[in-house]
Amino acid sequence: MKTIRPFTHAVDRLNAAGLRPTRQRLALARLLFEDGNRHITAEQLHREATEGGVKVSLATVYNTLNQFTEVGLLREVAVEAGRAYFDTNATAHHHFFNDDTGELLDIPGDSVVLSSLPDVPENMVIGAIDVVVHIRNK
Amino acid sequence: MKTIRPFTHAVDRLNAAGLRPTRQRLALARLLFEDGNRHITAEQLHREATEGGVKVSLATVYNTLNQFTEVGLLREVAVEAGRAYFDTNATAHHHFFNDDTGELLDIPGDSVVLSSLPDVPENMVIGAIDVVVHIRNK
DNA sequence: TCAATAATTTAGAATGATTTTAAAAAAGAA
DNA sequence: TTCTTTTTTAAAATCATTCTAAATTATTGA
Ligand SMILES: [Mn+2]
Ligand SMILES: [Mn+2]
Ligand SMILES: [Zn+2]
Ligand SMILES: [Zn+2]
Numbered sequence: 001m002k003t004i005r006p007f008t009h010a011v012d013r014l015n016a017a018g019l020r021p022t023r024q025r026l027a028l029a030r031l032l033f034e035d036g037n038r039h040i041t042a043e044q045l046h047r048e049a050t051e052g053g054v055k056v057s058l059a060t061v062y063n064t065l066n067q068f069t070e071v072g073l074l075r076e077v078a079v080e081a082g083r084a085y086f087d088t089n090a091t092a093h094h095h096f097f098n099d100d101t102g103e104l105l106d107i108p109g110d111s112v113v114l115s116s117l118p119d120v121p122e123n124m125v126i127g128a129i130d131v132v133v134h135i136r137n138k
Numbered sequence: 139m140k141t142i143r144p145f146t147h148a149v150d151r152l153n154a155a156g157l158r159p160t161r162q163r164l165a166l167a168r169l170l171f172e173d174g175n176r177h178i179t180a181e182q183l184h185r186e187a188t189e190g191g192v193k194v195s196l197a198t199v200y201n202t203l204n205q206f207t208e209v210g211l212l213r214e215v216a217v218e219a220g221r222a223y224f225d226t227n228a229t230a231h232h233h234f235f236n237d238d239t240g241e242l243l244d245i246p247g248d249s250v251v252l253s254s255l256p257d258v259p260e261n262m263v264i265g266a267i268d269v270v271v272h273i274r275n276k
Numbered sequence: 277t278c279a280a281t282a283a284t285t286t287a288g289a290a291t292g293a294t295t296t297t298a299a300a301a302a303a304g305a306a
Numbered sequence: 307t308t309c310t311t312t313t314t315t316a317a318a319a320t321c322a323t324t325c326t327a328a329a330t331t332a333t334t335g336a
Contacts, residue, residue, distance in 0.1 A: 020303065022313065042294080057315050062294065076219070078270075082293070082322080084219035096256070099265060107256045115253035118234070118245045120273055127237060127272040132216075134265040135258055158332070160284065180323080195286050200323065220293080220322070278336090285330070296319065303312070 010034070017071040027054040028064050032074070037089040039077065039104035045086075079104060079132055094131035107133065148172070155209040165192040166202050170212070175227040177215065177242035183224075217242060217270055232269035245271065 010029035014021040031048055032038060040048075046061045065086050068074040075090045079097045085104050094112045096105040112131055120126055148167035152159040169186055170176060178186075184199040203224050206212040213228040217235045223242050232250045234243040250269055258264055 020312070022302075024314070043292095059295080059316080060314055063314080066295095078216050078218045080216045081214070081220065081222035084293080094256075096259065096262075098262070105259070111254060111256035113253045114269070115251045116249060118232075118249035118271065120271075121234065121243070123275060124234075124236070124273040125276060127274050130268075130270045130272070131252070132268045132270075133256065133258075134268070135262040136265050137261060138263060158283070160331080162285070197287080197324080198285055201285080204324095222322080279334100280336095281332100281334075283330105283332070286326105286328085288326090290325065291323080293322085294320080297315105297317085299315085301312105301314070303310100305310075306308085 013073060017068075017073060019067060019071065024054070024056045024060050025064055027052075027056065028061065029068075029073075032068070032086075032088050037087070037106060039085050039087050039095075039106075041083055041085055077104060077130070077132075092128070094133070096133050096135050099134050099136050107131070151211060155206075155211060157205060157209065162192070162194045162198050163202055165190075165194065166199065167206075167211075170206070170224075170226050175225070175244060177223050177225050177233075177244075179221055179223055215242060215268070215270075230266070232271070234271050234273050237272050237274050245269070 010026050010033060011021045013029055013033065014025055019025060027049060028045065031045060031052070031054075032040070042058065042061050042065055045065070046056070046058045049056050049061070065074060069076055069086065072090055074086045074088060077085045077087050077095060079085060079095070080102075083102070087104075089106065093109070094107040096107055097103075098105070112133075114129065114131075117126075148164050148171060149159045151167060151171065152163055157163060165187060166183065169183060169190070169192075170178070180196065180199050180203055183203070184194070184196045187194050187199070203212060207214055207224065210228055212224045212226060215223045215225050215233060217223060217233070218240075221240070225242075227244065231247070232245040234245055235241075236243070250271075252267065252269075255264075
């Protein structure tokens with residue numbers, strides 16, 4: 001008996017998001033979501049697709065990553081100027097960033113706690129809180 | 139009677155950092171440090187200099203911002219891919235980032251407290267912790 | 277003071293990431 | 307099938323940043 005889990009298949013995610021399950025989008029969705037959470041750049045995903053025999057242009061990889069982000073399947077994480085990382089875990093969580101290797105890593109669930117929040121400026125509201133813990137070897 | 143304060147003048151900062159106090163570096167140092175803390179991009183600083191009658195190339199603005207960062211007079215803050223912000227407060231502190239306007243703002247001293255830190259991966263050490271609180275209007 | 281030397285600045289080219297354009301291909305509807 | 311809309315794509319364009327190589331400026335040490 002099969003347990004019903006949401007978004008088990010890439011095609012379901014795309015349908016739920018109102019995006020046509022095209023060959024390219026399906027292939028990229030599989031690479032992104034089929035093996036647990038990932039943190040990846042457009043270039044990395046494009047290389048991975050190409051090496052895996054998926055014929056897709058870099059422009060489409062960018063389009064797709066941006067579309068997935070718009071519909072909430074991904075989120076963008078800013079760790080250093082110049083490179084955009086996409087995170088397959090779109091829920092609120094924080095990151096280690098290895099400054100030496102450029103690797104982005106999730107910080108486990110509740111191991112970072114913000115015990116107090118600052119007063120937000122007049123007429124402003126908090127959208128998201130990003131904590132990046134920079135780490136290096138040794 | 140004059141109170142002796144460190145780095146009151148731009149020239150002192152440059153000397154202390156072992157950087158020749160050239161016309162361009164002095165002008166940029168004044169713009170950066172003479173009116174309290176600032177968060178600024180290379181383009182912004184270049185425009186400000188140019189409008190203020192200081193003749194300096196964009197390449198030199200980049201060179202200078204990078205040099206100042208290397209010697210610890212500035213630090214770089216990553217808030218969104220594509221743009222590098224430089225912060226005249228190089229000590230540890232956190233930021234509000236206005237996603238609508240691109241304005242970067244200090245969070246007052248101790249109003250953000252990380253009450254617990256994550257276990258750092260094997261053979262790794264924490265370099266810095268950046269907290270960015272994204273805010274928007276209304 | 278003055279040339280020799282070293283550091284700095286600069287215009288413009290180059291790079292790298294990302295977006296745009298406009299046309300071809302694919303997908304969905306009828 | 308056709309018709310219509312969406313998607314993909316190659317190539318060009320854009321934007322931030324760095325590099326190159328030559329010109330300028332600052333420092334050194336007779
Ligand atoms: Mn984007
Ligand atoms: Mn830099
Ligand atoms: Zn993550
Ligand atoms: Zn700051």
